[in-house]
Amino acid sequence: MTVIEMREYMRASRNKAYGLIWSGGVASYRLGRKFLVSRASVDAYIESRSRRR
Incomplete structure (x- = not known):
């Protein structure tokens, strides 16, 4: 996905x-x-942030 799609x-x-x-996040x-960013990479980032809380 593009950066615009990632933002949305x-x-x-x-x-x-x-x-x-x-930053490599x-x-x-x-x-x-x-x-370009993979959706799996974005999902992994979101998951890692949700586990911290």
């Missing part, structure tokens, strides 16, 4: 989405100028 899926801000990508890769 997570209901996160633009800064939060890119921050997760740049969510695995991503670049295809040209776009960052």
Whole structure:
């Protein structure tokens, strides 16, 4: 999914989405100028955050 799709899926801000990508919190890769993220990676991040609480 693209960063825009990730933001909608997570209901996160633009800064939060890119921050997760740049910090390595969510695995991503670049295809040209776009960052692409797997849904499984986003789900794993969400799951890890929900276990901490």
